[in-house]
Amino acid sequence: MGIDDVRSAIARRTDVHLDWLRTLCRIPGVSSRRYGIDASVQAIRQLIEEIGGKVQVLQMADANPVIFAEFDGDGERTLLFYNHYDIQPAEPLDEWTVPPFEGVVEAGLFYARGAADNKGDLVSRLAAIDAWRQARGRLPCRVKFLIEGEEEIGSPSLPDYLRTYRDLFQADACIWKYGNRDPAGRLEVGLGLKGLLYVELEVEIASSDLHSGYGALVEAASNRLVRALATLRDGRGQVLIPGFYDVVRPPGSEVRASLEALPFEDEILRARYGIRRFLRDRIRTGALATLLLEPTCTFCGIESGHTGEGMRTILPKQAKAKVEFRLVPDQDPEVLVRQLRHHLDMKGFPDVQIRVLATQRPHQTPINHEFVDTVKRAAEEETGREVVLYPTLQYSGRMYELAEYLRLPVVSVGVGYWDRRAHAPNENIRLADFDETVRLMARLLQMFGEEG
Numbered sequence: 159m160g161i162d163d164v165r166s167a168i169a170r171r172t173d174v175h176l177d178w179l180r181t182l183c184r185i186p187g188v189s190s191r192r193y194g195i196d197a198s199v200q201a202i203r204q205l206i207e208e209i210g211g212k213v214q215v216l217q218m219a220d221a222n223p224v225i226f227a228e229f230d231g232d233g234e235r236t237l238l239f240y241n242h243y244d245i246q247p248a249e250p251l252d253e254w255t256v257p258p259f260e261g262v263v264e265a266g267l268f269y270a271r272g273a274a275d276n277k278g279d280l281v282s283r284l285a286a287i288d289a290w291r292q293a294r295g296r297l298p299c300r301v302k303f304l305i306e307g308e309e310e311i312g313s314p315s316l317p318d319y320l321r322t323y324r325d326l327f328q329a330d331a332c333i334w335k336y337g338n339r340d341p342a343g344r345l346e347v348g349l350g351l352k353g354l355l356y357v358e359l360e361v362e363i364a365s366s367d368l369h370s371g372y373g374a375l376v377e378a379a380s381n382r383l384v385r386a387l388a389t390l391r392d393g394r395g396q397v398l399i400p401g402f403y404d405v406v407r408p409p410g411s412e413v414r415a416s417l418e419a420l421p422f423e424d425e426i427l428r429a430r431y432g433i434r435r436f437l438r439d440r441i442r443t444g445a446l447a448t449l450l451l452e453p454t455c456t457f458c459g460i461e462s463g464h465t466g467e468g469m470r471t472i473l474p475k476q477a478k479a480k481v482e483f484r485l486v487p488d489q490d491p492e493v494l495v496r497q498l499r500h501h502l503d504m505k506g507f508p509d510v511q512i513r514v515l516a517t518q519r520p521h522q523t524p525i526n527h528e529f530v531d532t533v534k535r536a537a538e539e540e541t542g543r544e545v546v547l548y549p550t551l552q553y554s555g556r557m558y559e560l561a562e563y564l565r566l567p568v569v570s571v572g573v574g575y576w577d578r579r580a581h582a583p584n585e586n587i588r589l590a591d592f593d594e595t596v597r598l599m600a601r602l603l604q605m606f607g608e609e610g
């Protein structure tokens with residue numbers, strides 16, 4: 159059965175749906191500052207109840223609440239949407255060309271902090287549900303929402319929520335919070351995320367800074383930390399910690415084949431960021447395989463001694479570095495912490511302290527899972543364009559816990575595009591993408607219900 163009546167409802171209700179998005183974007187909830195959380199939760203609760211969903215606000219100690227919502231529908235199957243209501247701060251404010259919390263529409267773009275990450279996605283899904291209810295009075299499948307409020311600080315409480323409320327969240331498949339379109343307009347459907355270990359390394363060599371004349375006798379903390387860091391990774395990007403690659407699974411033939419089919423505009427990437435060269439001079443498919451399938455070790459920041467104008471002849475007492483590892487299946491961040499400790503000790507740096515700031519495990523939904531096919535077909539049929547499957551993306555998130563605790567496939571698709579400027583000034587979505595995604599989600603609900 160066709161869904162022209164649902165599409166008509168979407169077209170008729172576009173202004174209402176954009177008003178919902180504008181309302182949510184006017185209420186900033188910044189998790190890193192514990193600001194605006196209650197107001198964000200109440201606004202979303204009210205919106206979902208208005209559309210006919212049942213809402214429970216779940217609250218665990220020392221955590222931002224999770225919004226759980228449920229919509230009744232035909233059939234036995236349940237689709238779970240994962241989203242978040244928290245946002246990044248809007249600073250630097252003077253780099254925005256429009257006010258960040260008003261939802262200004264200009265030349266087909268909707269601007270607001272949180273529009274692309276992640277309220278546009280949340281509203282597109284609610285809009286699809288609304289259109290079904292407007293057109294038919296009910297949904298073609300059951301739907302649940304898990305909307306968390308700590309995504310922008312690494313989702314520290316999500317594993318606990320998932321363990322505690324496992325039965326409540328139970329579903330047959332999950333749509334991850336976002337998805338993009340590439341510069342050629344192709345919709346990117348993502349099936350996985352890398353894991354993450356983010357640590358702070360710190361070394362202290364004295365109780366105060368010294369005159370650098372003592373350099374012949376005392377090793378500066380800065381020298382010492384840089385030497386320790388240099389043992390972690392070589393110039394080709396290979397991580398030198400023993401055991402690091404032991405459990406890395408080589409990609410299966412399906413994943414390798416999917417990479418061959420993926421577009422990768424290395425020249426666009428180079429030009430956009432002014433990148434001088436890629437590691438190992440990778441290009442095209444080789445660059446893409448490296449980007450998506452290889453683990454990383456990046457020194458995100460190094461701090462020590464005098465870095466201001468001119469010279470100061472000091473020997474710094476202390477040095478710190480933020481070091482990030484992006485992990486691939488089946489690497490485990492907890493194991494890596496122990497390997498890192500052992501490695502530093504063996505290299506003569508037992509005094510370099512490790513403080514763990516975040517851990518996330520990698521995850522990939524199998525590319526041949528039937529739900530992947532359902533999402534791909536819904537997207538292709540509704541957009542009329544080519545859809546590209548990414549076996550994994552280069553980013554991280556708590557996909558592992560969602561997939562493993564709830565035992566379901568997780569697929570990423572949404573309203574974004576390559577220049578959505580998430581986390582940056584002038585964050586935006588394209589109105590045409592929003593509209594297309596609402597239709598895509600409406601179609602997916604139908605196919606998911608019918609194929610159960």
Ligand SMILES: [Zn+2]
Nearest residue numbers: 275310580581
């Ligand atoms: Zn974000």
